[in-house]
Amino acid sequence: MGLFHRAVVATLPLVPRALVWRFARRYIAGWTLDEAVDEVERLQTIGACSTFDVLGENLEKLEDTAPFLKDALDALDAIASRKLDASLSVKLTQFGLHLDAGHCLKLMRQILEHAGETFVQIDMEDSSVTEATLQAYRSLAADFDNVGIVLQAYLRRTPDDIDAYADLKPVTRLCKGIYLEPPEVAFQDYEKVRAQFLLCLQKLLDNGQYVGIATHDPYLVEQAEAEITRRGLAPDAYEFQMLLGVAEPLRAALIERGHRLRVYIPYGPDWYAYATRRLQENPSIAGHIVSNLFKRRRR
Numbered sequence: 087m088g089l090f091h092r093a094v095v096a097t098l099p100l101v102p103r104a105l106v107w108r109f110a111r112r113y114i115a116g117w118t119l120d121e122a123v124d125e126v127e128r129l130q131t132i133g134a135c136s137t138f139d140v141l142g143e144n145l146e147k148l149e150d151t152a153p154f155l156k157d158a159l160d161a162l163d164a165i166a167s168r169k170l171d172a173s174l175s176v177k178l179t180q181f182g183l184h185l186d187a188g189h190c191l192k193l194m195r196q197i198l199e200h201a202g203e204t205f206v207q208i209d210m211e212d213s214s215v216t217e218a219t220l221q222a223y224r225s226l227a228a229d230f231d232n233v234g235i236v237l238q239a240y241l242r243r244t245p246d247d248i249d250a251y252a253d254l255k256p257v258t259r260l261c262k263g264i265y266l267e268p269p270e271v272a273f274q275d276y277e278k279v280r281a282q283f284l285l286c287l288q289k290l291l292d293n294g295q296y297v298g299i300a301t302h303d304p305y306l307v308e309q310a311e312a313e314i315t316r317r318g319l320a321p322d323a324y325e326f327q328m329l330l331g332v333a334e335p336l337r338a339a340l341i342e343r344g345h346r347l348r349v350y351i352p353y354g355p356d357w358y359a360y361a362t363r364r365l366q367e368n369p370s371i372a373g374h375i376v377s378n379l380f381k382r383r384r385r
Protein backbone atom coordinates (compact mmCIF):
# COMPACT_ATOMS: atom_id res chain seq x y z
CA MET A 87 0.00 0.00 0.00
CA GLY A 88 1.48 3.34 -1.08
CA LEU A 89 1.84 6.41 1.11
CA PHE A 90 -1.16 8.20 -0.41
CA HIS A 91 -3.29 5.07 -0.06
CA ARG A 92 -2.26 4.72 3.60
CA ALA A 93 -3.18 8.36 4.24
CA VAL A 94 -6.59 7.85 2.63
CA VAL A 95 -7.28 4.71 4.64
CA ALA A 96 -6.29 6.48 7.85
CA THR A 97 -8.57 9.44 7.08
CA LEU A 98 -11.74 7.54 6.11
CA PRO A 99 -13.06 7.09 9.67
CA LEU A 100 -13.19 10.89 9.97
CA VAL A 101 -15.48 11.21 6.96
CA PRO A 102 -19.16 11.78 7.79
CA ARG A 103 -21.28 8.70 7.01
CA ALA A 104 -23.63 10.65 4.74
CA LEU A 105 -20.69 11.52 2.50
CA VAL A 106 -19.34 7.95 2.53
CA TRP A 107 -22.84 6.77 1.54
CA ARG A 108 -22.88 9.03 -1.52
CA PHE A 109 -19.74 7.40 -2.87
CA ALA A 110 -20.45 3.90 -1.59
CA ARG A 111 -23.87 3.83 -3.26
CA ARG A 112 -22.53 2.23 -6.44
CA TYR A 113 -21.30 -0.82 -4.47
CA ILE A 114 -24.54 -1.39 -2.54
CA ALA A 115 -27.97 -2.26 -3.96
CA GLY A 116 -29.78 -0.36 -1.22
CA TRP A 117 -30.98 -0.73 2.35
CA THR A 118 -33.86 -3.15 1.63
CA LEU A 119 -34.45 -6.58 0.10
CA ASP A 120 -36.79 -5.03 -2.47
CA GLU A 121 -33.98 -2.82 -3.76
CA ALA A 122 -31.68 -5.84 -3.98
CA VAL A 123 -34.34 -7.82 -5.88
CA ASP A 124 -34.69 -4.92 -8.36
CA GLU A 125 -30.92 -4.99 -8.93
CA VAL A 126 -30.92 -8.79 -9.44
CA GLU A 127 -33.77 -8.52 -11.95
CA ARG A 128 -31.95 -5.72 -13.78
CA LEU A 129 -28.79 -7.84 -13.96
CA GLN A 130 -30.78 -10.79 -15.31
CA THR A 131 -31.78 -8.66 -18.29
CA ILE A 132 -28.08 -8.25 -19.20
CA GLY A 133 -27.38 -11.97 -18.79
CA ALA A 134 -25.83 -11.98 -15.29
CA CYS A 135 -26.86 -14.06 -12.28
CA SER A 136 -26.40 -12.83 -8.71
CA THR A 137 -25.73 -13.68 -5.11
CA PHE A 138 -27.51 -11.78 -2.31
CA ASP A 139 -25.45 -10.59 0.63
CA VAL A 140 -27.11 -9.10 3.71
CA LEU A 141 -24.54 -6.68 5.10
CA GLY A 142 -23.34 -7.13 8.67
CA GLU A 143 -20.69 -9.11 10.53
CA ASN A 144 -18.98 -9.68 13.90
CA LEU A 145 -22.03 -9.30 16.12
CA GLU A 146 -21.49 -8.62 19.79
CA LYS A 147 -24.41 -10.63 21.23
CA LEU A 148 -26.03 -13.91 20.19
CA GLU A 149 -29.48 -12.25 20.33
CA ASP A 150 -28.37 -10.02 17.44
CA THR A 151 -28.32 -13.07 15.14
CA ALA A 152 -32.15 -13.22 14.99
CA PRO A 153 -32.65 -10.35 12.48
CA PHE A 154 -29.91 -11.77 10.25
CA LEU A 155 -31.62 -15.17 10.25
CA LYS A 156 -34.87 -13.48 9.23
CA ASP A 157 -33.09 -11.50 6.49
CA ALA A 158 -31.50 -14.69 5.11
CA LEU A 159 -34.83 -16.55 5.09
CA ASP A 160 -36.56 -13.57 3.46
CA ALA A 161 -33.91 -13.43 0.74
CA LEU A 162 -34.36 -17.16 0.09
CA ASP A 163 -38.14 -16.68 -0.12
CA ALA A 164 -37.66 -13.85 -2.64
CA ILE A 165 -35.34 -16.02 -4.77
CA ALA A 166 -37.93 -18.83 -4.80
CA SER A 167 -41.09 -16.75 -5.27
CA ARG A 168 -39.60 -14.44 -7.97
CA LYS A 169 -37.72 -17.37 -9.58
CA LEU A 170 -34.50 -15.36 -9.50
CA ASP A 171 -31.25 -16.67 -10.97
CA ALA A 172 -29.50 -16.08 -7.66
CA SER A 173 -27.80 -17.68 -4.69
CA LEU A 174 -27.31 -16.41 -1.13
CA SER A 175 -23.94 -15.50 0.41
CA VAL A 176 -23.61 -15.46 4.20
CA LYS A 177 -20.97 -14.51 6.73
CA LEU A 178 -20.88 -16.94 9.64
CA THR A 179 -20.12 -14.23 12.20
CA GLN A 180 -23.63 -12.87 11.37
CA PHE A 181 -24.86 -16.06 13.01
CA GLY A 182 -22.46 -15.92 15.95
CA LEU A 183 -19.62 -18.20 14.82
CA HIS A 184 -17.12 -16.23 16.93
CA LEU A 185 -19.43 -16.32 20.00
CA ASP A 186 -20.90 -19.83 19.94
CA ALA A 187 -20.14 -22.15 17.01
CA GLY A 188 -22.97 -24.50 17.99
CA HIS A 189 -25.53 -21.69 17.75
CA CYS A 190 -24.14 -20.66 14.36
CA LEU A 191 -24.40 -24.23 13.03
CA LYS A 192 -27.97 -24.51 14.27
CA LEU A 193 -28.99 -21.37 12.37
CA MET A 194 -27.07 -22.43 9.26
CA ARG A 195 -28.88 -25.78 9.23
CA GLN A 196 -32.18 -23.90 9.37
CA ILE A 197 -31.07 -21.69 6.45
CA LEU A 198 -29.86 -24.60 4.33
CA GLU A 199 -33.06 -26.55 4.90
CA HIS A 200 -35.13 -23.49 3.99
CA ALA A 201 -32.95 -22.90 0.91
CA GLY A 202 -34.01 -26.15 -0.79
CA GLU A 203 -32.65 -25.88 -4.33
CA THR A 204 -31.01 -22.50 -3.74
CA PHE A 205 -27.26 -22.47 -3.24
CA VAL A 206 -25.72 -20.87 -0.14
CA GLN A 207 -22.09 -19.73 -0.27
CA ILE A 208 -20.24 -19.15 3.00
CA ASP A 209 -18.11 -15.99 2.61
CA MET A 210 -14.64 -16.07 4.14
CA GLU A 211 -13.91 -13.43 6.77
CA ASP A 212 -10.65 -12.46 8.49
CA SER A 213 -8.07 -15.05 9.55
CA SER A 214 -9.30 -15.21 13.16
CA VAL A 215 -12.23 -17.29 11.89
CA THR A 216 -10.73 -19.13 8.88
CA GLU A 217 -10.36 -22.47 10.65
CA ALA A 218 -13.75 -22.25 12.38
CA THR A 219 -15.43 -21.33 9.07
CA LEU A 220 -13.89 -24.29 7.26
CA GLN A 221 -14.83 -26.66 10.07
CA ALA A 222 -18.39 -25.34 10.05
CA TYR A 223 -18.51 -25.98 6.30
CA ARG A 224 -17.29 -29.57 6.80
CA SER A 225 -19.97 -30.20 9.36
CA LEU A 226 -22.75 -28.72 7.16
CA ALA A 227 -21.53 -30.46 3.99
CA ALA A 228 -22.08 -33.82 5.71
CA ASP A 229 -25.85 -33.17 5.51
CA PHE A 230 -26.36 -30.59 2.75
CA ASP A 231 -25.16 -30.34 -0.84
CA ASN A 232 -26.38 -26.75 -1.41
CA VAL A 233 -23.51 -25.15 0.51
CA GLY A 234 -20.07 -23.95 -0.62
CA ILE A 235 -17.02 -22.08 0.66
CA VAL A 236 -14.74 -19.19 -0.23
CA LEU A 237 -10.96 -19.45 -0.24
CA GLN A 238 -8.62 -16.45 -0.18
CA ALA A 239 -5.55 -16.71 -2.40
CA TYR A 240 -3.50 -14.32 -0.25
CA LEU A 241 -3.54 -16.66 2.75
CA ARG A 242 -0.39 -18.78 2.98
CA ARG A 243 -2.47 -21.74 4.17
CA THR A 244 -4.90 -21.85 1.23
CA PRO A 245 -3.15 -24.48 -0.97
CA ASP A 246 -3.11 -26.80 2.08
CA ASP A 247 -6.80 -26.07 2.72
CA ILE A 248 -7.59 -27.03 -0.87
CA ASP A 249 -5.86 -30.38 -0.27
CA ALA A 250 -7.53 -30.86 3.12
CA TYR A 251 -11.03 -30.36 1.64
CA ALA A 252 -10.43 -32.02 -1.74
CA ASP A 253 -12.40 -35.11 -0.71
CA LEU A 254 -15.58 -33.01 -0.37
CA LYS A 255 -15.07 -31.21 -3.72
CA PRO A 256 -16.67 -28.04 -2.36
CA VAL A 257 -18.14 -25.49 -4.75
CA THR A 258 -15.49 -22.85 -4.12
CA ARG A 259 -15.34 -19.11 -4.70
CA LEU A 260 -11.69 -18.18 -5.15
CA CYS A 261 -10.81 -14.54 -4.39
CA LYS A 262 -7.65 -12.65 -3.45
CA GLY A 263 -8.85 -11.79 0.08
CA ILE A 264 -9.82 -8.39 1.38
CA TYR A 265 -9.00 -8.18 5.09
CA LEU A 266 -5.77 -6.63 6.35
CA GLU A 267 -3.67 -9.58 7.54
CA PRO A 268 -0.12 -9.76 8.92
CA PRO A 269 2.73 -11.01 6.67
CA GLU A 270 3.05 -14.30 8.56
CA VAL A 271 -0.58 -15.09 7.66
CA ALA A 272 -1.00 -13.59 4.18
CA PHE A 273 1.23 -12.65 1.26
CA GLN A 274 1.52 -8.89 0.95
CA ASP A 275 3.17 -8.75 -2.45
CA TYR A 276 0.72 -8.07 -5.33
CA GLU A 277 2.45 -10.43 -7.79
CA LYS A 278 2.80 -13.16 -5.19
CA VAL A 279 -0.96 -13.01 -4.51
CA ARG A 280 -1.65 -13.22 -8.24
CA ALA A 281 0.67 -16.23 -8.57
CA GLN A 282 -0.96 -17.99 -5.65
CA PHE A 283 -4.43 -17.24 -7.10
CA LEU A 284 -3.44 -19.05 -10.30
CA LEU A 285 -1.85 -21.93 -8.39
CA CYS A 286 -5.05 -22.35 -6.33
CA LEU A 287 -7.21 -22.15 -9.45
CA GLN A 288 -5.14 -24.95 -11.05
CA LYS A 289 -5.45 -27.12 -7.95
CA LEU A 290 -9.21 -26.65 -7.72
CA LEU A 291 -9.75 -27.36 -11.41
CA ASP A 292 -7.37 -30.36 -11.29
CA ASN A 293 -9.60 -31.75 -8.56
CA GLY A 294 -12.70 -31.29 -10.74
CA GLN A 295 -14.28 -28.64 -8.50
CA TYR A 296 -16.78 -25.99 -9.61
CA VAL A 297 -14.95 -22.68 -9.10
CA GLY A 298 -16.37 -19.17 -8.83
CA ILE A 299 -13.45 -17.14 -10.18
CA ALA A 300 -14.01 -13.95 -8.19
CA THR A 301 -11.73 -11.21 -9.46
CA HIS A 302 -11.75 -7.95 -11.43
CA ASP A 303 -8.03 -8.20 -12.13
CA PRO A 304 -7.78 -8.21 -15.96
CA TYR A 305 -4.57 -10.26 -15.81
CA LEU A 306 -6.18 -13.01 -13.71
CA VAL A 307 -9.31 -12.99 -15.86
CA GLU A 308 -7.15 -13.42 -18.98
CA GLN A 309 -5.13 -16.24 -17.39
CA ALA A 310 -8.30 -17.95 -16.15
CA GLU A 311 -9.89 -17.76 -19.59
CA ALA A 312 -6.75 -19.28 -21.13
CA GLU A 313 -6.91 -22.10 -18.57
CA ILE A 314 -10.60 -22.72 -19.29
CA THR A 315 -9.85 -22.95 -23.01
CA ARG A 316 -6.79 -25.18 -22.47
CA ARG A 317 -8.88 -27.59 -20.38
CA GLY A 318 -11.88 -27.40 -22.73
CA LEU A 319 -14.21 -26.64 -19.80
CA ALA A 320 -17.91 -26.36 -20.59
CA PRO A 321 -19.56 -23.03 -19.59
CA ASP A 322 -21.47 -24.78 -16.79
CA ALA A 323 -18.26 -26.12 -15.18
CA TYR A 324 -17.17 -22.79 -13.62
CA GLU A 325 -18.23 -19.17 -13.36
CA PHE A 326 -16.75 -15.70 -13.01
CA GLN A 327 -17.89 -13.50 -10.13
CA MET A 328 -17.68 -9.74 -9.58
CA LEU A 329 -18.82 -7.21 -7.02
CA LEU A 330 -21.70 -4.85 -7.75
CA GLY A 331 -20.41 -1.57 -9.19
CA VAL A 332 -16.91 -2.81 -10.05
CA ALA A 333 -15.29 -3.42 -13.46
CA GLU A 334 -18.55 -3.27 -15.40
CA PRO A 335 -16.92 -3.23 -18.88
CA LEU A 336 -14.93 -6.40 -18.06
CA ARG A 337 -18.11 -7.95 -16.68
CA ALA A 338 -19.96 -7.21 -19.94
CA ALA A 339 -17.08 -8.59 -22.02
CA LEU A 340 -17.10 -11.89 -20.09
CA ILE A 341 -20.85 -12.29 -20.59
CA GLU A 342 -20.40 -11.46 -24.27
CA ARG A 343 -17.75 -14.19 -24.55
CA GLY A 344 -20.22 -16.75 -23.20
CA HIS A 345 -19.06 -17.14 -19.59
CA ARG A 346 -21.45 -17.44 -16.68
CA LEU A 347 -21.09 -14.26 -14.59
CA ARG A 348 -22.42 -13.80 -11.06
CA VAL A 349 -22.65 -10.40 -9.38
CA TYR A 350 -22.39 -10.06 -5.60
CA ILE A 351 -25.28 -7.89 -4.36
CA PRO A 352 -24.68 -6.38 -0.92
CA TYR A 353 -27.63 -4.65 0.75
CA GLY A 354 -29.02 -3.72 4.14
CA PRO A 355 -28.78 -0.95 6.70
CA ASP A 356 -25.49 -2.31 8.08
CA TRP A 357 -23.52 -1.06 5.07
CA TYR A 358 -20.74 1.00 6.64
CA ALA A 359 -18.01 -1.63 7.26
CA TYR A 360 -18.48 -3.08 3.78
CA ALA A 361 -18.45 0.32 2.11
CA THR A 362 -15.28 1.48 3.82
CA ARG A 363 -13.50 -1.78 2.85
CA ARG A 364 -14.46 -1.18 -0.80
CA LEU A 365 -13.40 2.46 -0.64
CA GLN A 366 -10.11 1.59 1.02
CA GLU A 367 -9.49 -0.73 -1.94
CA ASN A 368 -10.01 2.04 -4.43
CA PRO A 369 -7.89 5.05 -3.49
CA SER A 370 -9.12 7.14 -6.39
CA ILE A 371 -12.69 7.12 -5.08
CA ALA A 372 -11.65 7.28 -1.45
CA GLY A 373 -9.25 10.12 -2.23
CA HIS A 374 -12.13 12.00 -3.82
CA ILE A 375 -14.17 11.62 -0.64
CA VAL A 376 -11.33 12.81 1.53
CA SER A 377 -10.65 15.83 -0.67
CA ASN A 378 -14.38 16.62 -0.65
CA LEU A 379 -14.29 16.45 3.12
CA PHE A 380 -11.53 19.02 3.28
CA LYS A 381 -13.28 21.22 0.73
CA ARG A 382 -16.41 21.10 2.87
CA ARG A 383 -14.42 21.96 5.99
CA ARG A 384 -12.78 24.96 4.35
CA ARG A 385 -16.16 26.47 3.46
Ligand SMILES: Cc1cc2nc3c(=O)[nH]c(=O)nc-3n(C[C@H](O)[C@H](O)[C@H](O)COP(=O)(O)OP(=O)(O)OC[C@H]3O[C@@H](n4cnc5c(N)ncnc54)[C@H](O)[C@@H]3O)c2cc1C
Pocket residue numbers: 208209210211236238259261262263264265300301302303304327328329331332333349350364365367368
Ligand atom coordinates in the same frame (compact mmCIF):
# COMPACT_ATOMS: atom_id res chain seq x y z
C1 LIG B 1 -17.93 -11.99 -5.93
C2 LIG B 1 -16.86 -11.66 -4.94
C3 LIG B 1 -16.96 -12.15 -3.66
C4 LIG B 1 -15.97 -11.89 -2.72
N1 LIG B 1 -16.00 -12.51 -1.50
C5 LIG B 1 -14.99 -12.32 -0.64
C6 LIG B 1 -14.92 -13.03 0.59
O1 LIG B 1 -15.78 -13.86 0.92
N2 LIG B 1 -13.85 -12.80 1.41
C7 LIG B 1 -12.86 -11.91 1.07
O2 LIG B 1 -11.91 -11.77 1.84
N3 LIG B 1 -12.91 -11.21 -0.07
C8 LIG B 1 -13.93 -11.39 -0.94
N4 LIG B 1 -13.95 -10.70 -2.11
C9 LIG B 1 -13.02 -9.56 -2.33
C10 LIG B 1 -11.71 -10.01 -2.94
O3 LIG B 1 -11.00 -10.78 -2.01
C11 LIG B 1 -10.86 -8.82 -3.37
O4 LIG B 1 -10.54 -8.02 -2.29
C12 LIG B 1 -11.49 -7.92 -4.41
O5 LIG B 1 -12.20 -8.68 -5.34
C13 LIG B 1 -10.40 -7.14 -5.17
O6 LIG B 1 -9.47 -8.01 -5.75
P1 LIG B 1 -9.33 -8.25 -7.32
O7 LIG B 1 -9.06 -9.70 -7.54
O8 LIG B 1 -10.48 -7.69 -8.02
O9 LIG B 1 -7.98 -7.54 -7.69
P2 LIG B 1 -7.49 -6.03 -7.49
O10 LIG B 1 -6.08 -6.06 -7.95
O11 LIG B 1 -7.76 -5.54 -6.11
O12 LIG B 1 -8.37 -5.21 -8.48
C14 LIG B 1 -8.21 -5.34 -9.88
C15 LIG B 1 -8.87 -4.14 -10.54
O13 LIG B 1 -10.28 -4.19 -10.27
C16 LIG B 1 -10.76 -2.90 -10.01
N5 LIG B 1 -11.28 -2.83 -8.65
C17 LIG B 1 -11.07 -3.70 -7.65
N6 LIG B 1 -11.74 -3.31 -6.54
C18 LIG B 1 -12.39 -2.17 -6.87
C19 LIG B 1 -13.25 -1.28 -6.20
N7 LIG B 1 -13.59 -1.48 -4.93
N8 LIG B 1 -13.74 -0.21 -6.86
C20 LIG B 1 -13.42 0.01 -8.15
N9 LIG B 1 -12.61 -0.78 -8.85
C21 LIG B 1 -12.09 -1.85 -8.23
C22 LIG B 1 -9.63 -1.94 -10.20
O14 LIG B 1 -9.63 -1.50 -11.54
C23 LIG B 1 -8.43 -2.79 -9.96
O15 LIG B 1 -7.29 -2.31 -10.60
C24 LIG B 1 -14.89 -11.01 -3.08
C25 LIG B 1 -14.80 -10.52 -4.38
C26 LIG B 1 -15.75 -10.84 -5.31
C27 LIG B 1 -15.58 -10.34 -6.71
